[in-house]
Amino acid sequence: MPERIPTPTEIKRWRQYLADERAEAAVYRDLAKRREGEEHAILMALAAAEGRHERHWLELLGEHAGQPVRPSMRNQLLGLLARRFGSVFVLALAQRAESRSPYAEDVDATDAMAADESIHEEVVRGLATRGRNRLAGSFRAAVFGANDGLVSNLSLVAGMAATGVSSQVVLFSGIAGLLAGALSMGAGEFVSVRSQRELLDASQPTQVTLTAGPSLDVENNELVLVYLARGMSREAAEHRAAERMGQFTCDCDPSLSLKPENFEEADEHETLGTAWGAASSSFCFFASGAIIPILPFLFGMTGIGALALACVLVGVTLMGTGAVVGLLSGASPLWRGLRQLAIGMGAAAATYLLGLLFGTVVG
Template identity: 75%
Template sequence: MSQDAKSDQNKPRPDLHRTHRSAAAAPATPEPSRAPTAAPSAADIKRWRQYLADERAEASVYRDLAQNRSGEERAILLALAEAEGRHEAHWLKLLGDRAGKPRRATLRSQFVGFLARHIGSVFVLALAQRAESRSPYAKDPSATPAMVADEQIHEEVVRGLATRGRNRLAGTFRAAVFGANDGLVSNLSLVMGMAASGVGSPVVLLSGVAGLLAGALSMGAGEFISVRSQRELLAATRPTQITLSAAPSLDIEHNELLLVYLARGMTQEAAAHRAAERMGLLDCDCDPSLSLRPELPETPDQHEAIGTAWGAAASSFCFFASGAIVPIIPFLLGLTGHAALVTSAALVGLALLFTGGVVGLLSGTSPATRGLRQLAIGMGAAGATYLLGLAFGSVIS
């Protein structure tokens, strides 16, 4: 590590919570609101009391999340809670003696608070991001321009925190959603197609079980091959330390080491500089940016980032099986005919709504929209297979 980098690391980092607090305390008087000077109406007072309850709930969410964090993330969350406290003070000032007993926050805010206290995961941050994006202050003359700007900035702050969590679970989440939805849709389609062809319920059940096992094994095998191949590709492209041992024996007049660094993508100047350093020939006052750095920097192992082949295979098998078992539950419970098909479709529909809603939450978009999209795609595939089953059944009969 260079001296400049070390000195940068040794510099004291700002305390975000303290900085935010001092900035909040700086103004001698609160910023005036855009509210009219006339006496507030009953509707105004009711709305302000609801804002007050929601600000308190949001501040509590950020404090609860901060309890499970450390370092910079904790400081950011506490700073957000402090900002919500300033908003709370604004509504308290407008309400005065009319504040009354604390009101309950909205059901959405209460739900987010429950998750923050008991889960504290990226799901809570995603919900908080949506809550910040839906702030009504921009259209309310009683809120100050600073409060409107605060809410807009808060959305971006929470988006940044949520992005860290999304990046950490991106691979696992992709495998979970893909595997479970594949199991749900493919096995429901198989069951619907077989039932539509006119075969008996025992045959439909046997087909569903076979589809579950075949699909789960196929998913597991495919994921195993995919991850193993990716690890082998990484191993093949990772540079070795051969230049350290071979450099002293190389012919100076025919410097093959230069070709190594050119092949790795260096410029001619940087490659020549690096080769001279490796061979101990450098004796000049050169550009310090070209000075020798480790060829294999200390970074997280890419192999660990993509996981193990066996782990990926096992998780894919389980995710697919967990989805594929849902369509055959009614048949396992003894239902037959149309009752079994309707129940199967209903169970799969609920599961698709759930997985789509989770996707929506984590992506910061509408859970309802994503859930309905998953439902439409799944039911469309199952319906098409059912029609094909009817056609094949009529041909066979």
């Protein structure tokens, strides 16, 4: 069978694949340098898989491999971030990159390669999830605080400006909105997270069964009720209660045998974050978001020009925060940014119209 002669289009595509595979392998190796133990081994295994894909394209190219070409802009950016940071943001970007692999539709890629890329997405998703869980509590408060500050204070400034009051009144209203909102957000997050933690702590079983069990009345064994309330079957509850009271030790069913009651801290604690962390994040990020709409007024601008610039600044920031959320969630940064922009500008426009109506009625 004669050797296949690739077309110039195929050579160009394969060389791009080759460059991207090398870049992705480098990303995983750079990420592995910042990890230890199991995570290090997982990332090195991903790099090795990308190396197998690289060899596939080298074999197809043969003498046409030529000089290395540049990887895609996405992979160049990913490589830069991996070398500099190695954070959950890089893993989230890598997850998205793996999800967009073209191998499933490319006849020159093997089925195994396409399957590898699908599995890689899930592997990277698992690694990224660990970082997302560590960020989740304070990050949720930060994103919520920043967006609330942006939207609420822009709406306040727009509404006040629409009534026709002076720019000084608009500025002082914005400053008051910043302080009131930041303090309210911080206090609300503190109470919310602290209350949730107290509820979780109240649900953790105590060690009372270790000390009270031997002294209970055998005929009215309320220890069975403890284990039933914890979700055990009646058979398992009676078996466990009997062991606690020292009546017997039985190895007939290992699933029912006595086990130390060491209850680990619930994952919800990690996900929630600390009350002070959530409160401080919420306060600072609300304030950082709320100051943006009043910046033009702080620097002496007045009228429609100041309001228009405030809208532009807030719009850019909303796009940015939406893109960050999109990256971390593995979704489209552009779509998340546009969604944030539409929500924020919609709220500001509604308040501006109400301000115009109020100013007309009062005037």
